[in-house]
Amino acid sequence: CMDRNKYPMPITCPRICEGDCAVLKRGDVFKAVPVLRRRKIIFEKQWFYLDKAIGHAYGTTFEVTSDGNLQPKRKVEEAPTETKEAGTDNRNIVDDGKSQKLTHDDIKALKDKGIKGQEIVQQLIENSTTFRDKTEFAQDKYIKKKRKKYEALITIVKPSTRILSTMYYAREPGKISHLRYDTLAQMLTLGNVRAGNKMVVMETCAGLVLGAVMERMGGYGTIIQMYPGGGPVRAATSCFGFPKHFFNNLHEFPLSKVDSLLCGTLSVETLPSEPEDTTLTEEEMNGLADEKQTSVQGTEEESSAETAMEINQTEEQETMDVNAEDAECKESKERENKENVREKQRKQWERRKKLTETAALLRERNADGLLVASKFHPTPLLLSLLEFVAPSRPFVVYCQYKEPLLECYTKLRERGGVVNLKLSETWLRSYQVLPDRSHPKLTMSGGGGYLLSGITVVLDKGKSDSSNSEALKMEEPSAKRCKVQDLCC
Amino acid sequence: MSFVEYGDTIKDGDTAIVFLGHESMFPVKVQHGGVTQTKYGVIRHSTDLIGKKYGSKVTCSKGGWVFILHPTPELWTVNLPHRTQILYSTDISVITMMLELKPGSIVCESGTGSGSLSHALIRTVAPTGHLYTVEFHQQRAEKAKEEFREHGVEHLVTVTNQDVCKNGFGVSDIADAVFLDIPSPWEAIGHAKSALKAEGGRICSFSPCIEQVQRTCLAMEENGFTEINTLEILLRVYNVRTISLQIPDLGKAAEDNSSPGFDSSNPSTQGSPGTNLQQGTVQFKSGVPLREMVGHTGYLTFATKSLL
Numbered sequence: 161c162m163d164r165n166k167y168p169m170p171i172t173c174p175r176i177c178e179g180d181c182a183v184l185k186r187g188d189v190f191k192a193v194p195v196l197r198r199r200k201i202i203f204e205k206q207w208f209y210l211d212k213a214i215g216h217a218y219g220t221t222f223e224v225t226s227d228g229n230l231q232p233k234r235k236v237e238e239a240p241t242e243t244k245e246a247g248t249d250n251r252n253i254v255d256d257g258k259s260q261k262l263t264h265d266d267i268k269a270l271k272d273k274g275i276k277g278q279e280i281v282q283q284l285i286e287n288s289t290t291f292r293d294k295t296e297f298a299q300d301k302y303i304k305k306k307r308k309k310y311e312a313l314i315t316i317v318k319p320s321t322r323i324l325s326t327m328y329y330a331r332e333p334g335k336i337s338h339l340r341y342d343t344l345a346q347m348l349t350l351g352n353v354r355a356g357n358k359m360v361v362m363e364t365c366a367g368l369v370l371g372a373v374m375e376r377m378g379g380y381g382t383i384i385q386m387y388p389g390g391g392p393v394r395a396a397t398s399c400f401g402f403p404k405h406f407f408n409n410l411h412e413f414p415l416s417k418v419d420s421l422l423c424g425t426l427s428v429e430t431l432p433s434e435p436e437d438t439t440l441t442e443e444e445m446n447g448l449a450d451e452k453q454t455s456v457q458g459t460e461e462e463s464s465a466e467t468a469m470e471i472n473q474t475e476e477q478e479t480m481d482v483n484a485e486d487a488e489c490k491e492s493k494e495r496e497n498k499e500n501v502r503e504k505q506r507k508q509w510e511r512r513k514k515l516t517e518t519a520a521l522l523r524e525r526n527a528d529g530l531l532v533a534s535k536f537h538p539t540p541l542l543l544s545l546l547e548f549v550a551p552s553r554p555f556v557v558y559c560q561y562k563e564p565l566l567e568c569y570t571k572l573r574e575r576g577g578v579v580n581l582k583l584s585e586t587w588l589r590s591y592q593v594l595p596d597r598s599h600p601k602l603t604m605s606g607g608g609g610y611l612l613s614g615i616t617v618v619l620d621k622g623k624s625d626s627s628n629s630e631a632l633k634m635e636e637p638s639a640k641r642c643k644v645q646d647l648c649c
Numbered sequence: 650m651s652f653v654e655y656g657d658t659i660k661d662g663d664t665a666i667v668f669l670g671h672e673s674m675f676p677v678k679v680q681h682g683g684v685t686q687t688k689y690g691v692i693r694h695s696t697d698l699i700g701k702k703y704g705s706k707v708t709c710s711k712g713g714w715v716f717i718l719h720p721t722p723e724l725w726t727v728n729l730p731h732r733t734q735i736l737y738s739t740d741i742s743v744i745t746m747m748l749e750l751k752p753g754s755i756v757c758e759s760g761t762g763s764g765s766l767s768h769a770l771i772r773t774v775a776p777t778g779h780l781y782t783v784e785f786h787q788q789r790a791e792k793a794k795e796e797f798r799e800h801g802v803e804h805l806v807t808v809t810n811q812d813v814c815k816n817g818f819g820v821s822d823i824a825d826a827v828f829l830d831i832p833s834p835w836e837a838i839g840h841a842k843s844a845l846k847a848e849g850g851r852i853c854s855f856s857p858c859i860e861q862v863q864r865t866c867l868a869m870e871e872n873g874f875t876e877i878n879t880l881e882i883l884l885r886v887y888n889v890r891t892i893s894l895q896i897p898d899l900g901k902a903a904e905d906n907s908s909p910g911f912d913s914s915n916p917s918t919q920g921s922p923g924t925n926l927q928q929g930t931v932q933f934k935s936g937v938p939l940r941e942m943v944g945h946t947g948y949l950t951f952a953t954k955s956l957l
Contacts, residue, residue, distance in 0.1 A: 174848060184847045213740070217848060217956055219848070219849050219953070219955055219956050220956060221955075246758075320749045321746055322747055322749050323747075341746065342743050342746075342882055343741070345742040345743050345745065345747075346738075346739065347743060347744035348742065348745070348746065349723065349741060349742035349769070350723065350738070350742075352721045352722070352723065353773070354752075354772050354773060354775065354777055355653075355752040355776055356653075356654055356655075356776070357655070363876055375751050376751055376752075376773065377752070378751050378752025378753060378777070379752075380752060380776065394825070426758055508717065526657075550655075550657070550704070551702060551703060551704025551705070551720070552702075552703035552704030552716075552717075552718050552719040553655070553704075554721065556721075562887070562936050563934075565936075566889050566934045566936055567865070567934070568791050569889045570889065570934065579668055579716055579718075580668070581885060583886070583887040583888075583889060583936055584884055584885060584886045584887065585884075585885045585887070586739060586883065586884055586885070587882070587883040587885065588880060588881075588882055588883075589880060589881045589882075589883070590880045590881075591862070591863055591879040591880065591881065591948065592878070593859075593863055593866045593877075593879045593950070594868070595863065598859055598862070598863060606929055610849070610936075615703060615704075615718060617668075617705075617706065617716045617718075618702060618704050618706060619703040620704050620706065
């Protein structure tokens with residue numbers, strides 16, 4: 161995000177810099193924000209400024225002071241555990257709603273006085289008549305619960321696929337087609353995503369999958385992003401804060417041109433969604449496109465007021481400010497208009513040039529892998545995009561639903577040129593691990609989507625029919641043979 | 650070919666994967682003059698493999714054919730010679746993402762075991778990162794070294810033959826991430842901490858038993874690790890099948906020969922009128938879970954070495 165070159169930063173010194181993309185963390189809740197001075201941030205029902213965090217190392221935990229500033233938290237000086245008094249069971253604990261002697265107003269008064277969360281928790285404990293009768297475990301649970309509520313601790317962390325994919329799945333699963341983070345992890349591994357690859361990526365997951373691929377490729381190799389509509393959405397990609405050079409070998413190609421490219425009739429004269437979107441590409445880099453596009457295309461995705469990325473809003477703010485200034489000075493505006501036209505033409509020419517280059521990259525048909533994660537039906541995407549992939553390379557398709565992947569599987573079998581087809585899903589289970597209190601967490605995610613993966617092979621077009629039947633015999637076992645195979649597994 | 654770079658054609662010295670069919674494949678070391686036996690007959694390396702494109706169909710002596718695939722860490726994982734229990738790609742995927750590995754990362758691992766995870770780690774941190782892997786079993790350590798050499802990745806990995814619980818990883822203040830797959834990981838947490846960079850890093854420990862996890866979590870907490878989180882990942886694989894279910898005869902067919910509620914366009918459901926003995930069927934595609942699936946591999950405990 162922003163211009164990283166303005167803030168040169170050695171990789172070994174991960175300090176929070178102005179203009180960075182950072183992630184706020186409180187407990188298990190994340191939020192991506194741009195680090196800007198004098199900008200109010202609202203996170204988890206609290207407001208504060210990031211100014212004082214600048215210069216501190218990533219991973220630092222801060223306390224929110226009553227004037228909205230962040231103060232680095234000192235090492236937790238555990239309250240000296242006085243000889244603990246605890247009950248053995250709850251046979252005599254009655255829920256009369258009167259165990260807490262502090263009233264709502266008392267607590268509010270404490271907060272207004274600017275008393276630290278830690279002290280409020282201590283007061284709550286002292287004023288609880290039942291606390292001493294609770295079991296040691298129940299006391300522990302009580303303290304943890306109150307601490308979570310009253311101690312406003314915020315950690316600022318560096319964005320990563322781990323953090324951003326967890327954040328998106330929790331905050332805006334609709335924007336990423338409910339692609340759970342462990343499913344995304346499978347995609348990256350099954351797709352053998354690594355430095356030096358030439359990858360084709362087709363996603364409608366706000367640019368999260370693209371970002372994950374970019375992180376794993378570390379700026380080495382080539383990525384071709386296929387996009388529907390007027391331009392690729394990269395709101396999530398911008399949250400990673402990649403250095404500029406990561407974008408040097410990132411290309412984009414409109415889906416609507418794929419057929420003509422495959423038929424050899426591609427013309428770069430008509431670009432998708434001209435003319436109003438011609439300026440979009442640059443904005444997209446800054447993560448603006450997400451909201452714009454949803455409104456233009458009228459998709460079902462809810463663009464909530466409080467999106468995970470506030471970057472969008474700031475960028476918009478800035479461009480608006482610039483426009484307002486322009487209006488005040490008509491003369492310069494006219495001049496600028498002329499320049500704007502020229503600028504537009506230049507941009508259009510540039511876009512065409514880039515499109516021609518990307519088309520050439522695709523025409524080589526030697527991509528090292530294909531990742532698809534979109535809201536579209538996967539079958540037509542796969543049947544076309546696999547044409548760009550070299551033999552003996554992996555491909556992975558994500559779909560929120562299983563049924564379209566069943567069809568895709570069947571169609572790929574008919575087409576041939578693929579082996580090792582596998583339809584799978586992962587389940588993710590979290591555990592509470594505490595002395596004498598270990599168990600799986602109460603709730604787990606019910607759906608993280610499905611994957612269809614496989615490996616391309618040389619497609620011999622001449623006798624595809626005979627090879628297909630052979631392949632079917634080999635790979636789609638009849639009910640009887642399957643029994644044997646199930647046993648071997 | 651190498652495990653960190655794709656090549657187009659099969660060359661002498663490559664490790665290639667011979668793909669025979671559904672989950673049936675094996676690795677082969679390509680050598681001039683070498684021969685490989687398959688159930689479809691012989692493959693002669695000089696004529697059948699060397700110079701051919703990866704992904705080609707190769708006809709064997711008995712007329713059957715196989716595909717030759719480019720090696721990847723994932724294919725290696727399902728084909729490698731086992732010297733120990735190994736980690737599979739489902740766990741490896743989550744480990745890689747949760748440890749935040751990428752090109753340039755420095756990783757410490759113990760034990761090396763059969764090198765299943767090692768290959769995946771090397772793939773991810775190449776070309777600028779490095780793997781320091783520690784294996785206390787001398788023979789296994791030697792074998793792993795040999796494999797890394799054969800696979801063209803020896804420059805990205807250092808194998809050390811020592812006891813990680815006693816002697817640590819042999820490096821300090823250098824790693825972005827540490828991975829432990831040993832019987833008593835809690836004894837290595839202190840060493841893991843000192844192997845990690847001063848500014849912090851991530852750790853993961855893999856254990857099959859919950860008692861191991863409990864001790865590990867305690868040790869992590871004592872060593873100042875934060876964000877301690879234990880999870881488990883399970884893979885469900887589905888077979889794609891066309892299923893046909895018979896429509897039961899409820900004795901209605903005599904009066905009402907069209908069966909409402911079913912897809913009448915399906916030829917098999919259009920029972921000929923009046924023949925109530927001829928039962929119709931409904932066909933559909935289904936993703937059928939395997940009869941048996943892996944129910945547990947191990948718990949993955951992740952944590953962060955924080956600044957404080």
